[in-house]
Amino acid sequence: MTATTEGLTRLERRKAETRREIIDAAFTCFAEQGYHATGIADIAARLGIGHGTFYRYFENKRDIVEHVITETVERIVDALGEENAPEAVTTLEGYRAQTERIGAALARIFSDDPRVPQLLLSAAGIDDAMRERMLDLFDTTTPLTAAYLEHGVRLGYLRPDLDVEPTAQAINGMILGSVLAGLRDPAPERQARLSAAIRAVMYDGIAAR
Amino acid sequence: MTATTEGLTRLERRKAETRREIIDAAFTCFAEQGYHATGIADIAARLGIGHGTFYRYFENKRDIVEHVITETVERIVDALGEENAPEAVTTLEGYRAQTERIGAALARIFSDDPRVPQLLLSAAGIDDAMRERMLDLFDTTTPLTAAYLEHGVRLGYLRPDLDVEPTAQAINGMILGSVLAGLRDPAPERQARLSAAIRAVMYDGIAAR
Amino acid sequence: MTATTEGLTRLERRKAETRREIIDAAFTCFAEQGYHATGIADIAARLGIGHGTFYRYFENKRDIVEHVITETVERIVDALGEENAPEAVTTLEGYRAQTERIGAALARIFSDDPRVPQLLLSAAGIDDAMRERMLDLFDTTTPLTAAYLEHGVRLGYLRPDLDVEPTAQAINGMILGSVLAGLRDPAPERQARLSAAIRAVMYDGIAAR
Amino acid sequence: MTATTEGLTRLERRKAETRREIIDAAFTCFAEQGYHATGIADIAARLGIGHGTFYRYFENKRDIVEHVITETVERIVDALGEENAPEAVTTLEGYRAQTERIGAALARIFSDDPRVPQLLLSAAGIDDAMRERMLDLFDTTTPLTAAYLEHGVRLGYLRPDLDVEPTAQAINGMILGSVLAGLRDPAPERQARLSAAIRAVMYDGIAAR
DNA sequence: TATGAATGAGAGTTCATTCAT
DNA sequence: AATGAATGAACTCTCATTCAT
Numbered sequence: 053m054t055a056t057t058e059g060l061t062r063l064e065r066r067k068a069e070t071r072r073e074i075i076d077a078a079f080t081c082f083a084e085q086g087y088h089a090t091g092i093a094d095i096a097a098r099l100g101i102g103h104g105t106f107y108r109y110f111e112n113k114r115d116i117v118e119h120v121i122t123e124t125v126e127r128i129v130d131a132l133g134e135e136n137a138p139e140a141v142t143t144l145e146g147y148r149a150q151t152e153r154i155g156a157a158l159a160r161i162f163s164d165d166p167r168v169p170q171l172l173l174s175a176a177g178i179d180d181a182m183r184e185r186m187l188d189l190f191d192t193t194t195p196l197t198a199a200y201l202e203h204g205v206r207l208g209y210l211r212p213d214l215d216v217e218p219t220a221q222a223i224n225g226m227i228l229g230s231v232l233a234g235l236r237d238p239a240p241e242r243q244a245r246l247s248a249a250i251r252a253v254m255y256d257g258i259a260a261r
Numbered sequence: 262m263t264a265t266t267e268g269l270t271r272l273e274r275r276k277a278e279t280r281r282e283i284i285d286a287a288f289t290c291f292a293e294q295g296y297h298a299t300g301i302a303d304i305a306a307r308l309g310i311g312h313g314t315f316y317r318y319f320e321n322k323r324d325i326v327e328h329v330i331t332e333t334v335e336r337i338v339d340a341l342g343e344e345n346a347p348e349a350v351t352t353l354e355g356y357r358a359q360t361e362r363i364g365a366a367l368a369r370i371f372s373d374d375p376r377v378p379q380l381l382l383s384a385a386g387i388d389d390a391m392r393e394r395m396l397d398l399f400d401t402t403t404p405l406t407a408a409y410l411e412h413g414v415r416l417g418y419l420r421p422d423l424d425v426e427p428t429a430q431a432i433n434g435m436i437l438g439s440v441l442a443g444l445r446d447p448a449p450e451r452q453a454r455l456s457a458a459i460r461a462v463m464y465d466g467i468a469a470r
Numbered sequence: 471m472t473a474t475t476e477g478l479t480r481l482e483r484r485k486a487e488t489r490r491e492i493i494d495a496a497f498t499c500f501a502e503q504g505y506h507a508t509g510i511a512d513i514a515a516r517l518g519i520g521h522g523t524f525y526r527y528f529e530n531k532r533d534i535v536e537h538v539i540t541e542t543v544e545r546i547v548d549a550l551g552e553e554n555a556p557e558a559v560t561t562l563e564g565y566r567a568q569t570e571r572i573g574a575a576l577a578r579i580f581s582d583d584p585r586v587p588q589l590l591l592s593a594a595g596i597d598d599a600m601r602e603r604m605l606d607l608f609d610t611t612t613p614l615t616a617a618y619l620e621h622g623v624r625l626g627y628l629r630p631d632l633d634v635e636p637t638a639q640a641i642n643g644m645i646l647g648s649v650l651a652g653l654r655d656p657a658p659e660r661q662a663r664l665s666a667a668i669r670a671v672m673y674d675g676i677a678a679r
Numbered sequence: 680m681t682a683t684t685e686g687l688t689r690l691e692r693r694k695a696e697t698r699r700e701i702i703d704a705a706f707t708c709f710a711e712q713g714y715h716a717t718g719i720a721d722i723a724a725r726l727g728i729g730h731g732t733f734y735r736y737f738e739n740k741r742d743i744v745e746h747v748i749t750e751t752v753e754r755i756v757d758a759l760g761e762e763n764a765p766e767a768v769t770t771l772e773g774y775r776a777q778t779e780r781i782g783a784a785l786a787r788i789f790s791d792d793p794r795v796p797q798l799l800l801s802a803a804g805i806d807d808a809m810r811e812r813m814l815d816l817f818d819t820t821t822p823l824t825a826a827y828l829e830h831g832v833r834l835g836y837l838r839p840d841l842d843v844e845p846t847a848q849a850i851n852g853m854i855l856g857s858v859l860a861g862l863r864d865p866a867p868e869r870q871a872r873l874s875a876a877i878r879a880v881m882y883d884g885i886a887a888r
Numbered sequence: 889t890a891t892g893a894a895t896g897a898g899a900g901t902t903c904a905t906t907c908a909t
Numbered sequence: 910a911a912t913g914a915a916t917g918a919a920c921t922c923t924c925a926t927t928c929a930t
Contacts, residue, residue, distance in 0.1 A: 067910095086389065086392070088388075089389075091904080092904065101912085103904095103912085103913075104905090104906085104907085104911070107904095107905070107906080108910070108911075112904070113905090144469075173392060176385060176386055177295060177297070177385055177387055179295055180294070180295065183295070183379070183383055208469060209469055210467050210469055211470075215454055215458050215461070218459075219458045219467060221438055221442050221455055221458070222435045222439070223435075223462070224438055225434045225441075225442075225459075226434040227434070228434055228438055229430055229431060229438075232437075233399075233400075233430050236396055245427045249424050249427035249431050250431045250434075252428070253431050253462060253463065253466065254462065254466055254468075255466045255467060256420070256468065257463055258410070258419050258428060258432075258464060259353055259463075259464045259465065260417060260419055260420050260421065261420075272893085275893090276893080279893090300919080300920065301920080301921065301922085302921095310894075313894070313897095313922085313923080313924085314893075315922095316921095317893065317894075322920095322921070503807075504804060504807065507806065507807075509924060509925080511924080519890080519891085520890060520892055522890070522928085523892095525927080526890075588810075591803045591814075592810055594801050594803060595714065595801040595802065595804010595805055597715075597716060598712070598713065601713070601800060605863055608859050609863055622885075626887060627886070627887055628886060628887055629887050632885060633872055633876050636869075636876035636877075637879070639856055639876070640876050640877045640880050641853075641880070641885075643853040643854070643857060643860075643877075644849045644852040644853055646855060646859075647817075647852020647853070648852060650814060651818075654814055667842050667845035667846045668845075668849045668852075670841075671849050671880060671881065672880065672884060673884045674838070674886065675884035676828070676837050676838055676850075676881055676882060677771055677836070677881075677882045679838075690913090693914090697914090718898085718899065719901085720900095729916040730901095731901085731902080731903085731916050731917060731918095732914075732915055732916065734901070734902075735915075740900070740901095
């Protein structure tokens with residue numbers, strides 16, 4: 053982090069800071085009112101800067117939303133990445149714990165700042181390209197989860213007959229569902245129950261033994 | 262169906278037909294270009310009617326999208342409703358078959374007409390009210406699935422310790438995920454594998470025995 | 471009146487009647503909501519006829535308002551004409567009585583049906599041509615009043631030094647003022663006082679003797 | 680006047696100036712073509728500005744006409760106010776002179792700029808609210824004139840039996856009539872004759888002595 | 889003849905973007 | 910570098926008028 057601010061003139065630092073603030077303000081506006089209902093003037097007003105200034109930092113409205121989305125996605129991916137180490141897990145117990153940590157990390161991101169899921173939810177309505185990007189994002193998570201499953205199958209603590217990729221998609225679908233559910237009922241206790249249910253389904257299924 | 266066209270004058274039938282056509286054209290436009298990128302003129306042009314004519318059938322732009330979404334949702338709910346009879350299922354095998362049928366019905370709706378998932382995906386970006394409606398829609402499916410689970414627990418072919426409601430949400434999340442996945446890769450074979458994976462996770466979980 | 475309906479086929483009578491009804495409905499609409507706020511559909515709806523039918527009786531919106539105004543003006547002029555006979559008056563007393571009768575006739579027209587002054591008041595805002603017509607109407611009344619004055623001067627019961635035409639305009643201005651005042655406070659007693667005041671000013675002026 | 684431009688930046692002065700110009704352009708357009716026939720584009724085109732610019736200065740079309748009317752009325756009231764001092768008059772001769780001055784002031788306003796009476800004449804056709812405002816305006820002048828009469832009666836140079844308020848309305852009616860007459864024939868000589876006739880009627884009436 | 893479905897010119901209004909200050 | 914005044918493309922919506930039924 054410090055690396056990015058080192059070796060910069062004060063002016064450059066100031067510029068970078070304003071850029072930051074604009075992205076943050078835009079993030080809030082887009083999440084709260086949606087992309088189309090947000091005007092450049094709204095973003096500028098929130099910061100107390102002239103709306104002409106906006107265009108010194110970003111090409112146009114599409115440009116800023118691109119940055120906002122990208123940053124948000126990165127924040128999520130980063131958070132997941134911290135817990136992400138398929139190789140480190142060697143037992144079902146370990147995997148279960150890992151899943152729990154990942155779930156907790158996601159819950160933190162989405163529940164702590166409800167603007168995140170709100171933004172992502174409405175992002176698909178911005179335009180065709182963004183709709184595609186949101187689908188990409190969901191797609192991107194498949195190999196991530198698949199890697200875990202693959203590893204588990206190889207080590208023998210997951211079913212040998214798992215159809216890894218589709219299974220990964222199914223699991224990610226449950227996570228997506230929990231994010232949406234969290235938007236309507238963000239109570240942590242509720243989230244915890246949902247998280248537990250997901251893990252129960254994952255490991256043991258719903259069928260009576 | 263015939264009931265709705267009986268006892269109508271030719272003019273009334275023509276009007277109803279035009280209404281239908283407008284909804285269909287709007288449906289296509291909204292799905293293809295998104296709500297905000299679609300102008301009333303686009304919808305009218307697609308039908309070869311004057312754009313003033315549009316306003317003889319619908320109040321305004323918001324009105325038409327409301328109708329389009331409502332119809333689409335109804336179509337889905339109807340399709341699910343046909344397969345929907347928790348009481349009729351008495352064994353795990355029966356439930357498994359039922360799930361398969363529901364999955365197939367959904368796949369048909371979403372794969373046959375990719376505009377359906379495209380529309381729903383972008384709908385959340387229309388405005389706050391529609392975002393809420395889309396979340397409601399997802400919420401609405403929870404008790405539907407929960408009813409099945411409840412029934413299964415009562416009859417003993419599902420785990421007695423199931424936390425029914427969150428589990429229903431988790432399962433619906435997998436379905437949602439499969440819909441999204443279908444948008445990127447609508448190949449029926451791919452869909453079938455995903456559907457199978459969902460059922461595998463559902464019934465047996467992923468853990469090795 | 472009967473003359474106009476004699477010798478007509480039943481169809482022609484029916485047409486004339488519908489024409490009448492349309493003019494009446496338009497009159498009411500224009501007076502109540504103003505010309506621009508009134509749609510052809512409003513007029514047709516008030517009569518319970520299709521708005522296409524309107525165009526079988528009148529060229530266009532401008533045409534109908536023309537007829538409405540013309541009729542209204544005629545009604546006023548007719549009412550005044552009945553009392554109008556400068557030659558019949560030979561004394562100041564007679565003139566005074568005459569003036570009183572004219573005032574009463576005007577009061578009847580404007581107070582009995584407040585739509586009349588309302589219509590005329592807003593008519594000037596219809597377009598340039600109508601503005602001109604309204605001014606014409608006011609102008610038209612000048613020679614009418616002037617004829618009386620002329621007569622009175624000739625017969626010696628009015629001041630010999632009267633500048634007849636401007637004086638006629640001044641008197642008509644008072645009448646106009648009383649019409650406007652009647653719109654705000656249509657109480658008959660109020661109208662009577664105003665009418666009396668006009669006559670008092672007219673005959674004796676306001677200066678103490 | 681200078682007070683309003685002092686202490687302003689050059690930009691603020693420029694803005695105020697543009698505002699002024701828009702009001703003036705709108706004033707001309709409304710007077711010449713009428714409110715409904717005038718488009719925002721007409722006003723903007725007359726100034727050579729983009730029609731979007733208009734909306735930086737005024738809320739909407741209704742807003743500008745409100746300002747135009749208000750300003751015009753204020754200009755008239757101000758002009759009258761300068762001559763307005765009932766207390767200062769103590770004799771019939773003084774009153775007569777005063778009336779002459781007021782008449783001259785009005786004539787100046789209405790004849791110098793024929794757009795003024797044209798605007799006011801058509802204003803009543805804008806909508807219900809404006810119709811009411813125009814009637815209010817006429818009403819407002821009654822107590823003004825009445826104050827003079829009252830004063831004159833008290834001091835004895837006006838008839839003791841004057842019914843003050845209705846008489847004031849009658850007099851104002853004559854003034855209104857002269858304004859309308861001036862629209863058709865704005866020749867100053869004509870106006871002067873009318874003005875003289877009004878005063879003649881006012882003070883001495885039309886009856887021969 | 890009566891109807892009202894269809895039409896499109898045209899209006900008001902918004903707002904992303906530019907650019908002179 | 911920051912500003913916000915200016916701009917006009919673009920959009921939604923209205924309604925007088927036409928014309929096929």
